[in-house]
Each structure stands twice: as C-alpha cells, then as structure tokens.
Amino acid sequence: RVQTTKYIVSGNKSCIGDVTQPTNLQKECQYESTKAIGESIDKYSSIPSVTLCKSICRHIQACQAFTYSRNTSTCTLLADAELSDRDHNYVTGHKSCDGYIPNCFVNDFEYSGTDVDVVKNVGHVQECQKLCQDIPYCFFWTYHSDIEQCTRKSSVRRIKHHSFATSGSRNCHDSIIKSVEFTGYGSLDQYVDVKTLDDCQQKCQEDYRCSFWNLYSISSNKSLKICETRYSYSDLAFNHNCKSGYKWNIFLPKHAKSIDCSWEGVKLQTGPLDLIEGRVFSHDQCQYFCRTKENCTFWSYHHKKGKCFLFDTNSMEHLKNDMGFISGPKYCDGTCYSKNVRFNAKKILTLNNVKSPVTCQSYCKREIQCKGFNYVRSTNICLLVKEGPKQYDSEVISGIKTCKAKEKNVFVNLKDCYDYGVDYKEGDIMQVNGIIAPWECQLECQKVQRCNHWTYKKKCLLKTDHKGLTYTLNKN
Known part of the structure; x- marks a missing residue:
C-alpha cells in the first residue's frame, strides 16, 4: 500500500494571484469552511492535508477545483465547481495560482539522504538555496521555516512529509540520470505509448502515487520505449538502456551528476592517502579498494586513466569540479540503510559477531532468498530475512x-x-x-x-x- 509520505508536492509556499478560474469561483486561492459541488473526477482517501489535495489537483489535467474534508481526510477533484453551503469541515479551492513553480521547490516535504552540514539562523528559503550554491559538494537542501534551519545535502534517497519544510536543489535546471534505473519494490505501471523523457515524466506527474520513473530503450527496436512509474525504490542499478528521473526535476549542479552514492565530475583535490597501483577498471572497484583500507573515507576515480585515489576523513572539505573524475564516500551511509527500522519478515539466518551493517548486507547479497537484513548494533547480530513462500539454496x-x-x-x-x-x-x-x-x-x-x-x-x-x-x- 502506498503511504502518503511517498508523495512529492511542488509549488510556491505562498498562494498569490490566479491563473485559470473554475466556474463560479472567485479570484482567491482557497475558501475555508466552504464546500463545493460540481462534476466529480475522482476521490482520494487518507490524504493528510489540504496542501496535498491541492497538489493532486494540480497534477491532473482535467481537475479545475478541489474540496477537502478535514473530518474524513478525503480529497474530491472536480472538473467544474460552484460554492455550496458553509461547512467547517471542508476547504475548497481552485487548481493553481500565479507563482506556482513546480520545478524548483518541493513544499511540505523534507529530503532524507547524505547531509553535508546544518546552517542555523537562515531567514528564508531562497537564502538556503544560495547557501547550497556556495559549496561545490552541496546538490540538494531542506529548509525548516519553524526553526529557520538549512540542511545542505550531497544526495537524496527518500522524501518525507514535514509541515514546516521546503526542499529543493542547487539549481533550477532539468536533470536526467543516465544509464541508471530505479529498482526493487515500488513499481506502479508500465506504458509503451511514450516517445520522450518528458512524456515519461508526465506519466509520473499525472499519477499522484508516483515519485520516480524509468524510461527503457529496447536495443532490438530503437523506436520502442517503455516507461515505468514507481512510488519508491530500494536500489539503483547500472543499465545502458535506461534513463531515470523524479516526478519533479530534482536538479544537480551544472558540472556534476549523481551515480548512486557517487558524484561524476567531482575531484578531491587534497593529497591522497594512497594510490592503487595498476589499472582500476571501474569506480565501483575503486570504492571497493577504499572499503578494504581502514583509514580511507573518500575516493576519486579517473575513468580514462583507470587511476584510483584513496583519501582520509578530511577530504570532504576539498571537493572541486573536474570532469575527468568520479568521486564518492567509502560507504553509502545514510542513503543505503534505513536506521531505526526493522524488517518484520520471516527469518532465514542469524549471524553473530558481524562487525558492521555493510558486512551484514554482504551476507544478504550472498543468499539468493535474502530480501533484506536487520543489523543490531548493540549486539553485532545480523538477521537475514526474506519475502514470499519460495525456498532457495544460494551455495553457488x-x-x-x-x-x-x-x-x-x-x-x-x-x-x-x-x-x-x-x-x-x-x-x-x-x-x-x-x-x-x-x-x-x-x-x-x-x-x-x-x-x-x-x-x-x-x-x-x-x-x-x-x-x-x-x-x-x-x-x-
């Protein structure tokens, strides 16, 4: 079941002016304690806020107005509407207002991922975005208006509902993740009537459940493309025939793009801890060498020369743009794992004296039937869990x-x-x-x-x- 915390809502925080008016609604954004009647398009239950109801209407072309019931958390979308009786349980509004910018900010949601740092006493959301632009390794940000706090981030893995949060990216330019697909649980629908990346993204925007999408090209038929919409994902996988993206454009800086936990076009410019001898064949292999060295925290890989540089804990302060390099952290900490979360599934195996969640995950990867793992930090116990009734033997x-x-x-x-x-x-x-x-x-x-x-x-x-x-x- 899709949880409401998976939704992405875009738009300005303030409701100013009007664009297209639904029938008989005045030039205001919404009416408190007012119910509307008209041609109903659809009805959604378990919607937590008026803001989300309004955003669902914005994402569906036929919707011109909405009525939200605070009593039942029900959102009704209307093709046309007129105001009805006053009712304290309802809020009614029309589709959009001037200043609605779907591509820049995500209102009432916070990004969860790898934090760079936290800046306090930030007066407004635009200042938070500017603070992100001031450092080369900030790609995303979240601003909490209630405490005037700006969190700068290098990556985004999850998006969570938060009433006082506004999130966004370093710049407002389109970004597409090439040769990477969102995989795992969370698939919604597949479409073959798509021609472009914009078409696939629009399919996602038209479905209030969708947060991510993949567009696949078929090698044997270049004219055929398949668009997959998703409400979530559990992993990123390399795929030459795929381009992926978000419901709304979550933008990367002009000279860098994200590869899972890594950054392409970014170099660590301080003195390296170590240089791996011989040719290294991929950035994944470079990260693997970093994992095997105790003092290594970050790495940089030059893909043309096949050189792998390992760095210590101070390297994060020395990131700079360099199109010849791919860089990243030792582990995908904070983005690959869900802390303080336990899988309540059938147990496959219990392993004692496991030193880290990374090692626990490695054991899970070795077991075909393993779909997830629980790592208990206090006892160093690793629990491998599975889904479904099938039994597998992963010896080979x-x-x-x-x-x-x-x-x-x-x-x-x-x-x-x-x-x-x-x-x-x-x-x-x-x-x-x-x-x-x-x-x-x-x-x-x-x-x-x-x-x-x-x-x-x-x-x-x-x-x-x-x-x-x-x-x-x-x-x-």
Whole structure:
C-alpha cells in the first residue's frame, strides 16, 4: 500500500494571484469552511492535508477545483465547481495560482539522504538555496521555516512529509540520470505509448502515487520505449538502456551528476592517502579498494586513466569540479540503510559477531532468498530475512566478468548479470580467499587481465573461459 509520505508536492509556499478560474469561483486561492459541488473526477482517501489535495489537483489535467474534508481526510477533484453551503469541515479551492513553480521547490516535504552540514539562523528559503550554491559538494537542501534551519545535502534517497519544510536543489535546471534505473519494490505501471523523457515524466506527474520513473530503450527496436512509474525504490542499478528521473526535476549542479552514492565530475583535490597501483577498471572497484583500507573515507576515480585515489576523513572539505573524475564516500551511509527500522519478515539466518551493517548486507547479497537484513548494533547480530513462500539454496552464484544488459530482458538489474545455481567448469586461473560476496568476486575478476568469468562458491574462483555448466540449484 502506498503511504502518503511517498508523495512529492511542488509549488510556491505562498498562494498569490490566479491563473485559470473554475466556474463560479472567485479570484482567491482557497475558501475555508466552504464546500463545493460540481462534476466529480475522482476521490482520494487518507490524504493528510489540504496542501496535498491541492497538489493532486494540480497534477491532473482535467481537475479545475478541489474540496477537502478535514473530518474524513478525503480529497474530491472536480472538473467544474460552484460554492455550496458553509461547512467547517471542508476547504475548497481552485487548481493553481500565479507563482506556482513546480520545478524548483518541493513544499511540505523534507529530503532524507547524505547531509553535508546544518546552517542555523537562515531567514528564508531562497537564502538556503544560495547557501547550497556556495559549496561545490552541496546538490540538494531542506529548509525548516519553524526553526529557520538549512540542511545542505550531497544526495537524496527518500522524501518525507514535514509541515514546516521546503526542499529543493542547487539549481533550477532539468536533470536526467543516465544509464541508471530505479529498482526493487515500488513499481506502479508500465506504458509503451511514450516517445520522450518528458512524456515519461508526465506519466509520473499525472499519477499522484508516483515519485520516480524509468524510461527503457529496447536495443532490438530503437523506436520502442517503455516507461515505468514507481512510488519508491530500494536500489539503483547500472543499465545502458535506461534513463531515470523524479516526478519533479530534482536538479544537480551544472558540472556534476549523481551515480548512486557517487558524484561524476567531482575531484578531491587534497593529497591522497594512497594510490592503487595498476589499472582500476571501474569506480565501483575503486570504492571497493577504499572499503578494504581502514583509514580511507573518500575516493576519486579517473575513468580514462583507470587511476584510483584513496583519501582520509578530511577530504570532504576539498571537493572541486573536474570532469575527468568520479568521486564518492567509502560507504553509502545514510542513503543505503534505513536506521531505526526493522524488517518484520520471516527469518532465514542469524549471524553473530558481524562487525558492521555493510558486512551484514554482504551476507544478504550472498543468499539468493535474502530480501533484506536487520543489523543490531548493540549486539553485532545480523538477521537475514526474506519475502514470499519460495525456498532457495544460494551455495553457488556465478557470473560473467562485465555486467551487461540482456537484450531479451528490458528490466535489467544486478541479478541479471549472475547465473544463480550454476557452476562454471574448467578454465581456472586462481582462487581468491577472503571474499564474502559474489560482487566482490566479480571485482577480483576485473582486476585480472586474463579473467573473463568467475564462480563464487563460498570462495572466489577466477576463470579464463568455461567449457560447461553444472546446475546445482533447484528453484522450484
């Protein structure tokens, strides 16, 4: 079920002037203690505020007015309307007012993600946006008017309802996330009658439940595109055939774009803690090296030269734009995990003495049936949980060296790069010990020039080519 906290609401905080008037409504934004009657388009229950009801009307082309019941939290959309009797339980208003800017600010919602810092005693929302523009690694911001506080952020992962919050981005320019798709739970609908990115975004804007969208191009048919709308997502996956975005444009700075937990076009300019010898094949691999080094907190990867630079905890102060680099933090802390949240699902396995949620997540990635994990910080216990009735055995996971999209499958995620329950035979180069997850085995393969395939079976085996397959997993 979609929760109201997933909605995105855009617009100005103040209601000024008018645009198009519905029948018999005066030139005001809304009427307190007043009910309207007219041709009803749709009715929505469990709507928490007048603001959200008004925003739903704004996002639906046929809606010209709305009536909101405070008693029942019901929002009724109207094609035309006239004022009826006074009723203290109702608020009535028309669709829009002058100054409505859907692309710049998100009112009554706060962004949850990676915070850069908090600035207090900020007088207004425009000042908060200016403060974000003053530093190179602020991409988003949230302003709380009740306490005059501005939170500068480097990334956004969730959007939550907050009555006194206004959020936005560094600049007001369109942003599209290329070669990345929103994956996991939260899919709504799929459309084939789309031609452009704007068409797909409009599909999302027309559905009050939608917050994110993916537009897929089909390799075998370039004229065919599929638009997927979503109310949420659990992960981001690399996909050459996909472009994604938000319901309303959440904008990135002109010379940088987000790649999951990383920033493209950003370099850390202080002296590095370490330089990895030899060629590093991807920014994911560079992040992996950072994770294996105790003092590393941030990393920078030069994709043309294949160089990986590791940095210590002071590096965040020295970010600058550089189009040759991709940079990011050691972990996706604050964006990948939901703190103070427990999955109430059937338990698969309990692991003791697990040192961090990252390690716990790695064990989950190793188990095919695992859909999530609970990490108890006080006891260092890792609980792996699953969904659905199917039982799986994850002893063997294999995959190719490079994770490429399968043309026969439009919706590609990391699992499509792996052959679960398949053991690649022969062609062994070497065995790598100390590997706790299949994606780490894949990274080890990428480091060895002769390696083209790998098999993970509680240990990592690197291979040139394979001459046969052995199926060891029964999914039925």
